[in-house]
Amino acid sequence: MPTVLVVVEAQPDGKLKKATLNAITAARALGDVHAVVLAKDATALAAEVKDYVKVVHAGSAAHVEHYLAETWAPAVAEVAKAISAEWVGAAATQQGRDLMPRVAAKLNAAMASDIMAVNGTTLTRPMWAGAVIAEVTLSTPVKAFTVRTTEFALAEKAGGAGEVKAFAPAPVTSPTKFVEFKEVKSARPELTEARIVVSGGRGTKGDFKEVEALADELGAAVGASRAVCDAGWQPNDLQVGQTGKVVAPSLYVAAGISGAIQHLAGMKGSKTIVAINKDGEAPIFQVADYGLVADLFKALPELRAAIKAAK
């Protein structure tokens, strides 16, 4: 069995980010899974991960405290070489997308981004905003990948706890310094983990009150189209699509969103899609299970009241 190394990602609070468990599921289809944790003190996070993998390589050092590709890539490559990993991967989060090509470059590995399926050593991935699905193979001795989290279930614990091996990442001088992270805090569920997502588009004209009120009634996350984020009406982090987040909740409500292919790329894997748009010809209706041709400012409050009443 080939060895697969997965880079573990932490949330801002230091706990395990769920996306890593989706990546581990994908990695299990490729071989024996090892994980690498990097932190000032990697002990606690390594303990969270060890039940899911064969070995956790827990690298503790001050210089890897704040994630930087320049300091993390050498540490990940060091572990990959030490265990002769044939595959190295991570979840296709912003961190994974930033880090993995740099790791791959260090290992002279070819890389497949955003993989959606694994079949032997053939990987499936989207191209042209998901209009095309490609099957690819990588011919370098070491191969790299990032994982589209919506396509793989969260990993279950493996029978028997894995081993934790501590190591000290070799010091590196980075030409890049971390200055700050401005967190956009929200009381709502995280977009990529929510069971229900309510998204608004340019049709809201920037007034998200009704989108948010419906989301709160449903315990849902709020999403947005690019038009909304570009205008600064909602934070960048809420953009759903080809160049934003990919989500696949059980219910996705799109209000005032036209349904450009770049938006569909981020949500068409949702189980049930509801579209509310005053233009009956809007392309969003082609992917919607239930379409309502209506003014969102009238329909959303009505919908919220009806859902409340039906509870």
Place this chain on the structure above:
Amino acid sequence: MKILVTAKRVEDPESKIKVDAAGKGIVKEGLKYKINPFDEIAVEEALRLVAKHPGDVVAVSIGGKEVHEQLRHALAMGATKAVWVNHEGPLDQMGVAGLLKKIVEKEKPDLVILGKQSIDDDQNQVGQYLAEWLGWGQATFASKADSLDSENEKNKVPGVIVGDGAKTIDVIREVDGGLNRLQLTLPAVVTTDLRLNQPRYASLPGIMKAKSKPLEELNPAGLGVDVAPKITVTKLSMPPARKAGIKVADVPTLVTKLKTEAKVI
């Protein structure tokens, strides 16, 4: 400041892409081509930076002769010089990064700005490979902290801020959960996100001038780069279409469907 930017030729993002019958490529008939939208943002950012810190903007594109169109577009926007790497046939991200590394060694820019991803391959890799192979710092997903939707967009705090004596840059980046700020020692690699700026239109005088600006031709063999792909696409297909849904007449019907049919609320 000397800045190198990339100008990949890609299908217009508005096009309907279809896979050919053999499942080996896409149907090319009727397609329009453009500069990769992220690369256009890279050219714009470079032009804004050299407006304050004078120097040259060199645009690079790799492909057949048709990529001259994208190079001329970058020149018409205001780039000083174009470099065309003449290459037909398949090319993967390691190939592109390998060629760009050689060009960087020749041109010696202070900064390289690329798009975060190509909208055809959607790989999001080249900038990071290049930064590692050069041993430089990287700031991917560069973005403005403020909205783009303003007449004053040009005057707001930029996403790439040149530091004291042009030895460093600060870059604002879109990351999960918020915005991150990095400080990079130059030379460095930056990749653009959508919200870094709004690219200018090429003016008519700009288009005229572009015709007489230098366009250098290179090729992989001359640069000593083996571009044989390490990624092989074995099959292309269209994703399964979602089954057709229905239009509901009103909100009560919608709620009933969601409760009893879809069982999601």
